[in-house]
Structure formats: structure tokens, C-alpha cells
Amino acid sequence: MKLAITATLLTAATAFAPATQKIVGTSTLAAAIDEAFGTTVETGFKCPPLGAKILEGGNPDSIKWFQNAEIKHGRVAMIATIGYMVQKMGVHFPLYLGPSGSNVFSPESDVAWYLSSSEGVTFSDIAHAATPLDAIQMVPAAGWLQVFFAAGLFEATAFNRQWNEEGRIPGDYGYDPLGFTKRDGGWDSDELKSLRMKEIKNGRLAMMTMAGWVSNDLIPGSLPVWHP
DSSP states (O other): OHHHHHHHHHHHHHHTSOOOOOOOOHHHHHHHHHHSTTOOGGGTTSOOHHHHHHTTTOOHHHHHHHHHHHHHHHHHHHHHHHHHHHHHHTOOOOOTTOSTTTTTTOOOOSSOOEEETTTTEEHHHHHTOSSHHHHHHHSOHHHHHHHHHHHHHHHHHHHHHHHHSTTOOTTOOSOOTTOTTOOTTGGGSHHHHHHHHHHHHHHHHHHHHHHHHHHHHHSTTSSOSOOO
């Protein structure tokens, strides 16, 4: 166990080692920003002014860093929209084949499965939360500690693969169990370029969606359109 923890820490330390700085001219950087993958017709095939301002004085690694950040946040937001709708609509998936929450639309059960026995919080309590934000607040501190530890481990691994391994494009962290990236022509194929662009656009939409939904739950009426 100690060996595994030590190896994890060493990996993380190596992953976050500063990259070699590459100095480029302002005009060259501006061109690289506008030509970066992800600039689309919605913005006139150029980086929006705010993004260009943020990247002023940067280098090619800065562009790659922000591309990775956008893709990661987009992926998290897309998953979050599904979770938000599931909680809002009262749909609950089977829980380890257990009694609580295992009957989808009716999570009632005579046998309560505890999320935290010390806090007295059951999975049925989570299912009955009025909003996703209420459900989040019911998760005990020990639960969040596990979430952050797991997320940190994944982040360290992804960072190491993205920055310390050659040939990685933004968003490629070496994890593709369904084989989406194993297409003829590799990353340069038209099919994969199209899929990558769709992912980025859907991620952007999901980030705006989550911002609107959370704002409306915190300030009722702040999102004056229909939503779950």
C-alpha cells in the first residue's frame, strides 16, 4: 500500500513538472490561436476577443493548455446535464442490485442502504432531494474527500499522458475503451475531426446549460425559459 501511494505521488510530481517555455512572436501566436482546432463559424473562424486577450503573451503550450481545459470542462458538463435531468425527473438507476433506489421511478424500500451510516443519510434520502443542489449538500465530507482523491488521481494521470508523452492532441488521454479513436486515418481522418468538433460544441452548450440551471436553482426565475 505504501509503495502504491509513493508511486502515485511520484507520478503526480512528474506530471506537473513545468514544461519548456517556447517564445514566439505576437503575430505568430495570434495566427496559431485563430488556427487552433475548435474555432468555428459561430465565431467567424477566429478566437473570440476575450480568449485572445487571455492568451496574449502566451506560447503554443498555453493554447494547448486552454484547449485541454475546455474539453475537460465540456465533458464534465455533459455528464452533469444528464445527472441533473435524472435527479429533476426522479429517475434513479439500480444501485448495486440493492433494494434502495433499485426500482427506478419508485426508490422506496423497506430496507435502507446507507450512503453514510454515521450521518444517517440513505440513498433514498438522496433520491427524494428536491433539487440536485440539495442532493449534493447531503453528501458527507468523507464522501467528497473520496471524490476529490479519485479526481486528483485521474487528473495527474491525464496530465502526465498529455504533457510527458509525445503525439497527444488536446483531449487525448489514452483512455478509449469503446474504440472511438481507432478509425482509418487516425486523428487526421475527416470522421474523427468531425467527431472532435461535435464534442467541443456539445461541451460548450452543456457548460452554458449547467450555468443556467444552477443559477435558476440558486435564484429562482433567473433562467426565463423552459428547463427540467
